[in-house]
Amino acid sequence: MEREQRVRYRVDRMSMADLPRVVEIERLAYSAPWPPSAYRKELQENQYAHYIVVRDTWAPDARPTATPAEQQSRRHFALPFLAPRAGPPLNPSLASIVGFAGLWLMVDEAHITTIAMHPVFRGQGLGELLLCSLVGIAYEIHAHNVTLEVRVSNETAKSLYRKYGFAEVGIRRRYYSDNHEDAAIMTTDDISSPGYRDHYARLRDALLRRLAAQEAPSPAGGQPGAPA
Numbered sequence: 313m314e315r316e317q318r319v320r321y322r323v324d325r326m327s328m329a330d331l332p333r334v335v336e337i338e339r340l341a342y343s344a345p346w347p348p349s350a351y352r353k354e355l356q357e358n359q360y361a362h363y364i365v366v367r368d369t370w371a372p373d374a375r376p377t378a379t380p381a382e383q384q385s386r387r388h389f390a391l392p393f394l395a396p397r398a399g400p401p402l403n404p405s406l407a408s409i410v411g412f413a414g415l416w417l418m419v420d421e422a423h424i425t426t427i428a429m430h431p432v433f434r435g436q437g438l439g440e441l442l443l444c445s446l447v448g449i450a451y452e453i454h455a456h457n458v459t460l461e462v463r464v465s466n467e468t469a470k471s472l473y474r475k476y477g478f479a480e481v482g483i484r485r486r487y488y489s490d491n492h493e494d495a496a497i498m499t500t501d502d503i504s505s506p507g508y509r510d511h512y513a514r515l516r517d518a519l520l521r522r523l524a525a526q527e528a529p530s531p532a533g534g535q536p537g538a539p540a
């Protein structure tokens with residue numbers, strides 16, 4: 313019999329209930345974190361803002377809350393596509409949130425404001441999952457290109473952005489208030505161009521394969537990947 317294939321990580325729209333965990337990860341990820349009020353304002357007042365979280369649906373405290381219907385439906389949220397707003401109830405476990413990201417639509421440009429992974433979950437393709445999902449949102453909201461600022465010293469993030477076709481197009485001198493570090497401005501070409509669409513589709517497919525290949529932790533005495 314074919315073994316059930318379940319997707320471990322799931323991307324959802326960020327909600328107010330997610331904020332305590334988002335702020336916790338923000339503090340671990342940034343030397344100059346935003347205050348919690350900034351995120352509240354973003355979610356409640358900024359109609360041009362789009363924020364997402366990535367959840368580890370295998371987190372021990374996340375599993376008991378999943379109904380059989382949710383377990384079933386998770387297979388269809390083949391990341392990095394967002395779970396639809398009208399989908400199953402969100403898993404309320406805050407500890408299952410392992411990263412978050414967001415962007416603003418500014419005229420016809422998607423401006424990435426933040427992207428951060430919990431340190432324990434880095435290096436597994438999940439920061440890429442967040443970026444891939446943001447570019448997916450940029451398509452949904454009909455942005456022409458995607459742009460961001462990044463510390464010139466942040467080679468990890470710059471490498472991730474380069475992978476998705478961002479190029480350094482300028483510098484904002486002394487942009488960061490904590491240490492007056494310069495920001496590199498990185499921007500994609502027109503994301504609706506056939507070349508970018510093709511590049512994005514290839515990266516997305518490879519990422520989905522990589523994440524789908526990750527095995528679930530074995531339940532006590534059970535087979536990896538067996539239904540909980």
Ligand SMILES: CC(C)(COP(=O)(O)OP(=O)(O)OC[C@H]1O[C@@H](n2cnc3c(N)ncnc32)[C@H](O)[C@@H]1OP(=O)(O)O)[C@@H](O)C(=O)NCCC(=O)NCCS
Pocket residue numbers: 341342426427428429430433434435436437438439440441461462463466467468469471472475
């Ligand atoms: C940037 C960040 C989100 C990346 O998340 P991550 O989950 O570790 O990244 P992934 O595992 O998805 O890796 C994706 C790509 O990032 C780059 N990358 C990841 N880790 C790297 C490392 N240690 N060194 C260099 N490049 C690295 C690679 O290009 C990688 O692609 P590859 O897997 O094909 O090599 C994470 O490091 C983070 O939260 N940093 C702190 C917050 C931050 O600096 N955010 C950016 C603000 S502009």
